[in-house]
Amino acid sequence: MINPAKLEEIAKQITNNMPQGVKNLADTLEGKTKQAIQNKLAEMDFVTREEFDIQSQVLIRTREKLTELESKVASLEQQLNSAQNKPVE
Template sequence: MIDLNHIDDLARRLSGLVPPSLRESRDEMQENFRAVLQSGLGKLDLVTREEFDVQRAVLLRTREKLDALEQAVQWLEAELARGDAPDNATH
């Protein structure tokens, strides 16, 4: 979920940029800015920080497993190249 404090802050800053002649309706404009920002951000395909952190942890574990598998394959390839594979030792 998007932090509403950030949206409120951005809406306040946007309403502060309004020319002085239009400042009488500043509160109304700030609410409109806030509603537009919430609506626009709500349509984006965003994930929560928690979801991001979970997927990051999954990716790190997957990368560790991949590294271990790459090392095992390199070792097996080296064994095969030397001719010390288990199948060759029994023949």
């Protein structure tokens, strides 16, 4: 396998031997490419990992509350059915 440090050294040598106009063009192209990628990523409306984790925790708590409320509703329905089925004295 090729040593990454050696590849970096070769890349630097090539860059150092390029004419200044080509270096400027490469820098400009790199900057514009980065800007275009950043703009497209911003348009995609991604969330950070932290925001995702926070929303995941909110969802877990919401599911727990929903389960608890479903249980309470079932209990109340059972009480209501029992009260309706009792004979009136």
